[in-house]
Amino acid sequence: MVERGQRCKRVRIMPALAADMVVPLFAVGSSARVDADIAPKFKAGDTVTARNINPTGHTRLPRYLRGKSGTIEKDHGVFGLPDSMAHGGGETPQHVYCVRFSAREVWGASAAPRDSFYVDMWDDYLDPA
Amino acid sequence: MADHDHTEPPSDTALRVKALESLLLEKGLVEADTLDAIIQLYEHNVGPQNGAKVVARAWSDPDYKARLLADATPAIAELGYGGVQGEDMVVVENTSDVHNLLVCTLCSCYPWPVLGLPPVWYKAAPYRARAVSEPRAVLKEFGVEIREGVEVRVWDSTAELRYMVLPERPAGTEGLGEDELAALVTRDSMIGVALVEST
Amino acid sequence: MNGIHDLGGMHGMGPVNPETDEPVFHADWERRVFALMMAIPGSVYNIDEFRHTIERMEAAEYLSTSYYEHWLHCLEVLMIEKGQFERAELEAAWSNAASAANGSA
16 A cells, blocks of 8 residues: 555654534634745636646646636635645645636537536636637 | 565455555654544535535525635635635626536546535546546536536636536525535536526 | 545546435434534634545545535544544543444444
């Protein structure tokens, strides 16, 4: 299950979570937003193409959208990049956008003409179309 | 122990979990009564009854609905809901022209504070595979027929935003109060795989 | 990674099978796995490491095991990788649990 070389030093941990903290802590959670003043690469209305990347590590860019073009609907603000954070690489903070793709762009002529996808994407997943 | 000489895990999953739990307790990573508190919270306190109250409020109060659609997280917090897996919420509205459907093709992202933990089918391969490529066929299997002129919008939760559908208020519910309206709202209607019926 | 988890648009996965009046958990061990994962302090692992550990499951195993079995697999693998315990300690815990079960049978 665990390959050689993957083990790392024991991470220093805080004390175990106490039972009486469950309700208050879980009711707040922990937003993944990053408080960083970073300029967005895109704005609502821009047309973009999802990059054709095929990393062997973690990514949140699904295969079915790679190489497809869509439109920025909304800028959600700044978040850490999963591709980096899954591998101890730090937050690499950047903007996340809601991007609209038409069903025909993704699946071709057999898709319903008006249907669409709304998918959240990081700056690093997008190029100008 | 050498890596090639591994003992296989017990075939009985419950036993394997028991072993893991005892090890995590021994290491001080978790505390027994904390586990019970977490189970209590998600098995009994957090669930789609929360989201139903948000929907009922939005149907009853146009100003609240406007706040909910503009910035869902604080609007949902007005009713006392929020937290883990709902820190950054977006609510999308079904209308006579638009039908919204939620999925997480990559894992199982779901708005816990308003809908509770996701059902098995939402987390399983068939729904995750098909909701994006044939949403109308999937909806039909759930008994929802979408007219050709209606736009189906599929929201694939790839990032840390969590989505909830604001279903259409059914006809014939004009006289109902918020509690009666909330009782009509199902979990599936807030995922987008069902419509709200008036009875 | 182009793993089995990236399911969007795949054919051959069969029908969606919703369960009527589905309970939150289907077995007590599901409750325990869920609670264990949620109780471990956030400083030990982040959500992307959690997701990627599940994505690294063998494809056949991923498809033939349930959601909370994915979480169980993830906990075992991730806690070893994070140095929280050794594989040998986990194996010892398996033996102890099996002995305890036999003893009480």
